[in-house]
Amino acid sequence: MRSVVGELGQVVRHSMFIDGRFADFDADTVDVENPANEEIVAQVPDGGAMHADAAVEAARRAFCAWSARPAIERAQMVRGLAEAIRADAARLAALITAEQGKPISQARGEVDAAVTFLCHAAEEARRISGDIVASDNRSEEIQIRRHPYGVVVALTAWNYPLALAARKIGPALVAGNTVVLLGHEITPLSGLAVAELADKVGFPPGVLNVLTGKGPVVGQRLVEHPDTSLITMTGSTRAGKEIFRTAADRIKVVRLELGGKAPFIVMEDSDVDAAVSAAIAARFANCGQICTCNERMYLHRDIADQFLEKFVSAARALSIGDPMEDCDLGPKVSKVEVTKVAEIIQRSIVEGATVHLEGGPLTDGAHGKGHWMSPTVLEVSDNGNAAMQEEVFGPVATAMRVDDFDQAIAFANDTSFGLSAYLFTASHRRLMEAPSRLKFGELYLNRSNGEAVQGFHTGWGLSGVGGEDGAYGFDGYLRKQTTYMKWE
Structure with missing residues (x-):
């Protein structure tokens, strides 16, 4: 695959990452603009519902094998992605500045934050635990286990495109879920860069899929798809309300980090x-x-x-x-x-x-x-x-x-x-x-x-539900199962 970012000023056409491969998947393209000078720095596929379906299907197929791996193995791969990002920090910072506009010093800080999010998520692998609760009956115990949800949809905002992607995919993957990531249509290149590095690290096909396209089209289909189990989104309160309404039809788990005042x-x-x-x-x-x-x-x-x-x-x-x-x-x-x-x-x-x-x-x-x-x-x-x-x-x-x-x-x-x-x-x-x-x-x-990263970033009211970071944020990517075990 061609580099996600060529020389600055060079318009590069990129591909989506589905089921372990980069391809155009028969999509039109949209331009990515540099907000500092309005120059076109890249073109990305304008994805549609069919691409969302393909990514979800790939993630669904990959889930059983990925979740069956020991958590520490999943964490090692996530840590490998963090190290790949660290090694590519200069290029990624320039990419963030080119597509989002923040000063390069702040872009470097965002790359550092992405590494920290992934490393902290990897540290949670040995902390996945359950409980044994005393039963009211003889020869019986109550076990409470944690399990991954399945296919997680990660929707990110344009203000921190790389850090927000890492903040979501790190804990989701370590917990045993597979992920479909959709970056904001204004800043899609950071997500594609993550896909490129994940591919180099050797993530199995379908474990991480990265799409490009418009939220009301691709995002809508991802949220409503019957095989997605958890939606984690950072963005506007308006978009969060739409996601909540769509997810309600299938009673999906929704985690929203929305606007603030x-x-x-x-x-x-x-x-x-x-x-x-x-x-x-x-x-x-x-x-x-x-x-x-x-x-x-x-x-x-x-x-x-x-x-x-x-x-x-x-x-x-x-x-x-x-x-x-x-x-x-x-x-x-x-x-x-x-x-x-x-x-x-x-x-x-x-x-x-x-x-x-x-x-x-x-x-x-x-x-x-x-x-x-x-x-x-x-x-x-x-x-x-x-x-x-x-x-x-x-x-x-x-x-x-x-x-x-x-x-x-x-x-x-x-x-x-x-x-x-x-x-x-x-x-x-x-x-x-x-x-x-x-x-x-x-x-x-x-x-x-x-x-x-060890805290808990959460909003009340119209600022969202759920949260990110730390033990509380990681636990949000795991659901609980209660077993009543009687042995006599």
């Missing part, structure tokens, strides 16, 4: 410099395209002016440039995404927002091509403002002043999302109260974002 609370007793630094990192990394991003800041009145002065200064100083070079902000992933964010900014201003730093779409000079935005900082007095209620997913920070901790908590919880929340305070009492009062699945207290 993270509050960032800064109290009067906080270290303001530390809070500003964390707020900048949590808002503008990956051009604000992270589900756990700082989406709305609640600042105690006593420190609000000081915080905003430092925050605006830091945001203004962020460098925007060629993402293949060192810079703070690369482009947004697409023109559609730029338009969406720009519309939210305008509606927020119409609804009364004050502009502390005027940013928005960039279209002149060096940024005449590509999907560029500069940082925007707004302040509002109404928690119902569009910028405080809708997921922005871009380089826009919005602040609101609060009188006290209780008001900050009330405003923070006034949302349908429940993924992440932040709190900066020196008060031990507030830190201890926060987990019971903030209605979010993941809290960052006196620090910026960035979850650990």
